[in-house]
Amino acid sequence: MNAPASPAAPDALPRHFLGLEGVSAATINRILEEATRFRRLVEQPNKKADTLKGRTVINLFFESSTRTRTSFELAGKRLSADVININASASATQKGETWLDTVRTLEAMTPDALVIRHAESGTPHMAARALSSHCSVINAGDGTHEHPTQALLDILTIQHHKGPIEGLRVAIVGDAAHSRVARSQIHALHTMGAAEIRLVGPKTLIPARAEEALGVQVFHDADAGLEGADVIIMLRMQLERIRGAAVPSQREYFRLYGLDRRRVARAADDVLVMHPGPMNRGVEIASEVADGPYSVILPQVTNGLAIRMAVLKLLAGGESA
Amino acid sequence: MRTVIRGGRVIDPASGRDEVADIAIANGRIQAVGDVPGDFDPDRVIDAGGQVVCPGLVDMHVHLREPGQEWKEDIESGSRAAAAGGVTSVACMANTQPVNDRRSVTEQIKSAAQRAGLSRVHPIGAITRDLAGETLSEMHELASAGCVAFSDDGRPVPDAGIMRRALEYAATFDYLLILHEEEGALSAGGAMNEGAHATRMGLAGIPNASEDVMIARDVILAELTGGRIHIAHVATAGGVELIRQAQAKGLRVTGEAAPHHLFLTDSDVGEFNSHAKMAPPLRGPADREAVRAAVADGTLSVIATDHAPHEADAKNEAFACCANGVTGLETLLGLTLRLADEDVMDLPTALARVTSGPAAVLGLEAGRLGVGEMADICLFDPEAQWAVEPERMYSRSTNTPFAGWELRGRVTHTLVGGRVVYPFGGEE
Ligand SMILES: [Zn+2]
Numbered sequence: 001m002n003a004p005a006s007p008a009a010p011d012a013l014p015r016h017f018l019g020l021e022g023v024s025a026a027t028i029n030r031i032l033e034e035a036t037r038f039r040r041l042v043e044q045p046n047k048k049a050d051t052l053k054g055r056t057v058i059n060l061f062f063e064s065s066t067r068t069r070t071s072f073e074l075a076g077k078r079l080s081a082d083v084i085n086i087n088a089s090a091s092a093t094q095k096g097e098t099w100l101d102t103v104r105t106l107e108a109m110t111p112d113a114l115v116i117r118h119a120e121s122g123t124p125h126m127a128a129r130a131l132s133s134h135c136s137v138i139n140a141g142d143g144t145h146e147h148p149t150q151a152l153l154d155i156l157t158i159q160h161h162k163g164p165i166e167g168l169r170v171a172i173v174g175d176a177a178h179s180r181v182a183r184s185q186i187h188a189l190h191t192m193g194a195a196e197i198r199l200v201g202p203k204t205l206i207p208a209r210a211e212e213a214l215g216v217q218v219f220h221d222a223d224a225g226l227e228g229a230d231v232i233i234m235l236r237m238q239l240e241r242i243r244g245a246a247v248p249s250q251r252e253y254f255r256l257y258g259l260d261r262r263r264v265a266r267a268a269d270d271v272l273v274m275h276p277g278p279m280n281r282g283v284e285i286a287s288e289v290a291d292g293p294y295s296v297i298l299p300q301v302t303n304g305l306a307i308r309m310a311v312l313k314l315l316a317g318g319e320s321a
Numbered sequence: 322m323r324t325v326i327r328g329g330r331v332i333d334p335a336s337g338r339d340e341v342a343d344i345a346i347a348n349g350r351i352q353a354v355g356d357v358p359g360d361f362d363p364d365r366v367i368d369a370g371g372q373v374v375c376p377g378l379v380d381m382h383v384h385l386r387e388p389g390q391e392w393k394e395d396i397e398s399g400s401r402a403a404a405a406g407g408v409t410s411v412a413c414m415a416n417t418q419p420v421n422d423r424r425s426v427t428e429q430i431k432s433a434a435q436r437a438g439l440s441r442v443h444p445i446g447a448i449t450r451d452l453a454g455e456t457l458s459e460m461h462e463l464a465s466a467g468c469v470a471f472s473d474d475g476r477p478v479p480d481a482g483i484m485r486r487a488l489e490y491a492a493t494f495d496y497l498l499i500l501h502e503e504e505g506a507l508s509a510g511g512a513m514n515e516g517a518h519a520t521r522m523g524l525a526g527i528p529n530a531s532e533d534v535m536i537a538r539d540v541i542l543a544e545l546t547g548g549r550i551h552i553a554h555v556a557t558a559g560g561v562e563l564i565r566q567a568q569a570k571g572l573r574v575t576g577e578a579a580p581h582h583l584f585l586t587d588s589d590v591g592e593f594n595s596h597a598k599m600a601p602p603l604r605g606p607a608d609r610e611a612v613r614a615a616v617a618d619g620t621l622s623v624i625a626t627d628h629a630p631h632e633a634d635a636k637n638e639a640f641a642c643c644a645n646g647v648t649g650l651e652t653l654l655g656l657t658l659r660l661a662d663e664d665v666m667d668l669p670t671a672l673a674r675v676t677s678g679p680a681a682v683l684g685l686e687a688g689r690l691g692v693g694e695m696a697d698i699c700l701f702d703p704e705a706q707w708a709v710e711p712e713r714m715y716s717r718s719t720n721t722p723f724a725g726w727e728l729r730g731r732v733t734h735t736l737v738g739g740r741v742v743y744p745f746g747g748e749e
Contacts, residue, residue: 021521100637120639121512121523122593143641145523183523208526213517 013314016128016137019146020187028152028191034310035156035303042078042305052081055316056111059085061140062099062118067277068140068150071301072115075308081112081316103127111135113316121145121180136315144178149311151184153304154274155192157296158231160303161272166193171225171267172216173200173257174235174284175246177207181276182235186214200225201257204246222257229267234259234275237284250283260286264294272296322364323347324739325357329369329700333376333690334673344374346696349738354690367734369700375672376688377409377697377735378653381679382474382499382553382577382625384646385411385442388429389418394630394717396430400439402628402650402716404743407699407732410680410687411440411628411650414474415447422447422458427466439742441697443469443685448487448498452476457487460496469683472499474553475600477535479505484539488548497683499551500539502560503601507531512641514587514602522593524641529608532601533559540567543574551682552576554627556601558611565620575682577623578612580656581647581722583665585609589722595636596722599629600645617666622678626653630718648716652709654701655728662729696739705731 013027020028041047057076061069069085076083088102097105099118106114113136116124121143128137141147158165170189176182176199189197197216199206206218219225226232237253247253264271273285273294281287290297324346331342331354338354345353345361352361380403386394394402396413403411413430415421421430427444434442446463450456452473460471471491477500478484491498508531513519515526536552540563543550552564555576567574581599586606590597597603615621629646636643657675661668680688687697709726711719735743 098634098637099639118639120641122640125593126637126639143523143639144525180523183521207520208515208528209517209520213520 015134015315016124017148017311017315018124018128018137018139020148020151020184020191021146023187023191025191028155028188031152031307031310031314032156032159034313035306038309039303039306042302047078048080049078050080051313052076052079052316055081057081057083057113057115057312057316058106058111059083059115059140060088060103060106060117061086062088063141065117065141068117071304072140072308075305075312079309079312081312099123100126100130103130107131107133107135113138113312115140117141119143138311138315141180143180145180146184147180148184149307150181150276150304151188153300153307154185154233155188156303156307157274157300158272160299161296162230164193165189167195168230169196169198169228170194170231170233171198171200171229172233172235173222173225173259175205175237175241176201176210176235177205178238178241179235183214185233186216190215198225198229202247222263223266226263226266229271231272231274232259232264232267234273234285236276236278237280239280239283242283254283258284258286259289261288261292264289274300276300322739323362324365324367325361325363326367326369326374326698326700329372329374331374331690332669332672334669335376335677335689336691338690339669344690344698346739349696351690351692351694351696354692367700371702372700372733373703374698374700376676376690377699377737378407378675379410379679379685379688380408380626380628380650380653380675381412381623381683382579383411383413383628383650384416384630385413385430386630387417387433388426392717393632396433396442397437398715398717399628399650400434400437400442401745402648402714403440404735404745405715405732406651407654407701407735408650409440409697409699409735409737410443410685412443412445412469412683415445415472416452416475420447420451421445421468422450422463424462424466427463427468431467440737441687443467443683445469445499446471448473448478449483454478454480454483457490460491461494464494464496469685470497470499470551472501472553474499474501477501477503477505481538481542485542485546488542488546488550492546492548495549497549497551499553501553502532502535502539504531504534507534512598513590514604516587516605518587518590522590527602529557529559529604532557533563536560536563540564540572540574543567543572544570549573554579554582554601554625555612555615555621556582556604556608558608561611561615561620565615568620575623576615576621577625577679578616578621579627580624580649580653582609582612583616583624583660584656585722593640594722595638595640595643596647596720596724598640598643598645599627599647613660613665616660616674617670622674623682624653624657624674625679626650630716631720632718636720646720648714648718648721650716651714652721652723652728654699654732655707655730656723658703658730659728696736698736699732700734701730701732703730705729707731
């Protein structure tokens, strides 16, 4: 569904932004360039541009996420769009209006972009198929599938600190099986030419046939998986999976896969440590690392705003196909 | 009404007949195949030149949704779909509302089918009351009301002890149990086949082991009890192997394949296409090949559709939440013929899997064209090309993953007991 319906200008973006699988390096670079410009803007005292004046962006969140929603909301407002936030309950689907009805109803209010977050994989794709207007759908996280803007902010952060992605060795540590961010990151890292992408974790947290499905290398031994890594991306551990069937205890998980100073030392000397937040200190990451010199966890947040401004401008601003 | 079907290529897999012949029908039964006696004076002659004449198809795995969910399908609309598909006998699953675990429901189904008058409908009773997996249903009572087999289809009996008792009890009367094989804890939360595609799409997977573990359990219990079991919609290479081993041991184990498992794989889920969501899920290419080979060599002696109609809204949920199942009655013949076109098996073998094969498993008087048999007959034009168009189907629901497929072989006439039930509103 990423393909434009009609022939478009060669550098036009797809109409919808549903994921990073199959998205070209040219498109990703276009977003990153735009985001780099916005990154300068948001550091100035007057943070507003009138790029999306008169345009409407609806944030439709079926699953709550203060961080992502605030980031999209601020991004729209900085570009002078009219931004409306809707927190819809996905469980209302049992009776009466379905979530797709909600999408269609909002579409009838003629927004230029619908930013959708949903606990089930594939819902932005369904929403995009159901739309009849030229409204763009932007995926703000669908189930355990993709979270493309979150992944691009990481790519932007890596580029800022390390230059081109090309040739980098990236280790993604933790619960890749349930991580939408990891899937999007992996697609983008491949497209941008990363030399090696490793998934590190116990078998219970690595998705089935990950090597074949995602083109990664799988490591169950953290020390081996971190050896020589240029970038370490820590994934957030959902605490309910601990002492469930995936991991016996926090203690055992931290001992086997937690990122402490000793493990960071296995990686490259100028390694970059990233985490999408919110962090579970002492579960997946030690405070000495989270707050240490390699960590770029707070700059990630600023870059997130810039990426969302770029995506909104390129899609809701009428530059997409 | 005395009918002659003249000049068709008569294929009767049960007898091995495959030749151009005439068929004479009187009193609802076949009077002659080959040379029609000179004194046979027909009221009606159906010209079958260029057509194939075969036994009416028997689909032993159908959900008719009545009573309880008539907006999805009812016995009348389901019978129409059957007639249009050349299907003259259907066996319908017990997961109606209320469940077919009592005589009154069985009788209701039978009388509604009789009113529709388009197809022979054979109810399948529940193995356990309310499909709850706890208390056995009154199998003898249900059988005497007309149930031809027992199944908790869709809700596998989780407790091995109860399954053992069900098999023992059924074996007392030589009743058949039809088993949907899925280990609940291994499938929990899963939305499609576990593998690379599910991983890419971020969908929780259902491993082959979910199916294989239960087939192994039930084969072992069939051996323990001497029971007769039929494994529904086999979708894995491992499942096929377990059935093959059981048969080699002489156990009374049969199995069926569904057309969607013979033609599609998990990659057909594509971009979250809800018409590709079913239980068991579409598996990988190696599984599809194994299931095809098993249908070809007779390990699986039946192709059955698992016709599972759902209204559009039930499929318009997020992939993981939407209803399982696809319709099948109107594409069964076309897809079966395609197996012959793709050289998976020859045409008579393919037709056997949808006629004499299921009739034998259920012990029905159906699926054959011998003299004295009931005149349940399907005529089709083997060369006619047609496109699967959901909006032109007779089933009340059109959730098919085969929309847009070009199929060869179009039903021209369906006869049940010598009456033309398709085309609708025929000459009677
Ligand atoms: Zn079933």
